[in-house]
Amino acid sequence: MKRNLLITCVMLLFAVVSMAQNKITVSGVVTDKTGETVIGASVRVKGQENMGTITDIDGKYQIPGVPANATLIFSYIGMKEQEVALNGRSTVNLMMEEDSQLIEEVVVVGYGSAKKRDLTGSIVTVKAAEIASKPSTNPLASIQGKVAGVQVVNTGRAGQDPEIRVRGT
Secondary structure, eight states, rough: OHHHHHHHHHHHHHHHHHHTTTEEEEEEEETTTTTBBBTTOOOEEEEOTTEEEOTTSSEEEEEEEEEEEEEEEEETBBBBEEEOTTTTTTTTEEOOOOOOOOOOOOETTTEEEEEGOOOOSSSOOOOHHHHHHHSSSTTTTGGGSSSTEEEEEEOOOOOOOOOOEESSS
């Protein structure tokens, strides 16, 4: 009886040890194509909702208890999401690629943003060349007379920005 109990305990110990060897701590550094570190990039384990982290101020990350055959998913705003298979590696350094997509014309409104074609009403665009051509120390003052219903009023105080009024106060 004691012998069976001893054999069972030894077998359980081997099972625990073999499971512990299957988990590793993964660390590394995330950079962009210029070599700058990426701060706040998301690094998560594929298929594990609650296993992940973000990169610190030096672009470094560390995730303990990751299965040795897992896949890491790296993501960051403005960068392509990338998947990297670990294949037993404990250090994964990654250079993220920019995700440059053409964006349709977007108009920022007082409570959000919308595509220009979805809006109704008056939309006016002031080109940068028009602002640059006016001799003014403040670019806000340069839109005076360019947009209907917009008044730029200087207070007369030195160093103070002008007040912009859209269709009245």
